[in-house]
Amino acid sequence: MSSQTPVIQLKNVSKTFGEVRSLSDVSLEIYPGEIVGLLGDNGAGKSTLVKTIMGFHEPDAGGEIWFKGEKITDWSVAKARALGIETIYQERALCEQQPIWRNMFMGREVTKKFGLLDVKGMRAEASRLMSEHMGFTSTAVHPDNTVQTMSGGEKQGVAITRALYFDAELVILDEPTVGLSLSETKKTLDFIQSIKSSGRSAIFIDHNIFHIYPAVDRMIVLDRGKVAGIYNKSEITMDELIESMYRVARTGNLKEQK
């Protein structure tokens, strides 16, 4: 696997907010066709890492982001998305007063000739996606309805469906299953598998190890902004993983100190 070029590679990425160092010297790579689980305590820096990969946060000087073997210099969210990275953010990133179709195509609106928006097309597409992919049938999910009246799970459905629509090479899911019903959770996990089977990659963040472990190929554990360990699934059982997660939380060390 390591003979391939990573889809995305981080080299010594740090991120400091004033006094707070949320990421320090993070280096990692994600290869085509693999699902990587990202684990770590609350405040470990997972979401900060995601937003740095997306170009929302600029890494501190010295950190590098490489996309498919090329060093990226002027990284931005628009560029990351144009290159094929989509993210389901932990905060969902919706604009609640806007209709569903506008949220679905936020930042990547479809235009016709003369740069005019294809509103009709986007409405129809939003409606199709909501009913086909998420199976939502409640009255609130008409594409012209605003997001604010939807249920929490439905809102999340919009964010998930949005990431799925654009056929991204790398999909990042930051706690996508929080607040979802059993069946919606299963759909989301199935969606992650479908990313893998179509040869694309994903980064999957979830506090539920029973969701992460079966879904992923590798796991990266973050602790206080640092990479504390990287495991192939073959190297560690679920019980060992749970045990070492507790240990990290307590002591900051993955392995038992001898």
Place this chain on the structure above:
Amino acid sequence: MSAEKDTTAPKSNAVRPPSFWRRFGLQLGIWSVGVVMWLAFVALAPSAFMHKGIYLAFASTTPIFALMAIPLTLVVITGEIDLSFPSIMALSTCAFSEAAQSGLSIWLSLVIGLALGFLCGLINGYLVTKFNLPSLVITIGTQFLFLGIDLAWTNGSGVDLTPAKYNTINKILVGRTFGGVANQFWWAVLVTILLWFLLNRTRFGSHVFLTGDNKISAQLMGVNIKRIKIFTFAILGACAALAGMIGSFEVSFFWPTMGGGLLLNSVAAVFLGGTSVFGGTGSVVGTFVGAFIIGAINAGIVAAGVNAFYTQIFFGLVIIVSVIMQAIISKRIKK
């Protein structure tokens, strides 16, 4: 994908579009304020309001601030405000008339005036986004700055716009067509249509709504909110320049102090038109209607034979009642 659900789903649970009331309630509210007020005026002063003269008067005076209220709507939707546009109006018209006085061609002078208005807007937008400062404060500053430059430049004296070389532009901007309708009315209609398209049918417009709704979400999804804000200010600046020239040609004289008194009319028109004070939603058509409601109050009170001192009271009541009504309607709509 979820065929197992469909057979059991109750019929009432089918996907329905939002109701007519939910979609158009707010706009309906504004229109009805206008209609009720108009009926009141017709009842109070039938002789004035059954005659077309008063409507022709509205059509010539209201567009001067409507032309700024309409683009101001975009600024307010992004969650910002501009208090400097009356000064931009005066400064860019000053540039136009000084350029024309100095012997430059009228058309070149026109372009200079519009470009200066656009530039002043860019400056506002740049200062607001670059230093992340409240636009309320920045534009109070630039309001003095732009007006000050205008006054220092002209030394406080105006420019006579009656000479024959201004005839053509005068006809285009403020001539009368279709039985005496002032051309500035058509300019206001044109600007409304153009900005409606910009707001509702382009990516830029979509990003205007997204920026004002939730700027973090918009940025996380790749919207360049700074660029969007800067351009809404710039569009307002250019429109203020147009309004300044129209206002000056209407009286065939450029007053360096023009624009005073238009600020609150424009701001009131935007909020009367249903644009949210908090950003994220709004309508240029609503602002257009709002501007004419405000124009009608000014003229209507006098025509109705009410002492002009009462205008302000009536004005205040209509604005307060309409805004409260909108708050109630929006709350109902959300439920």
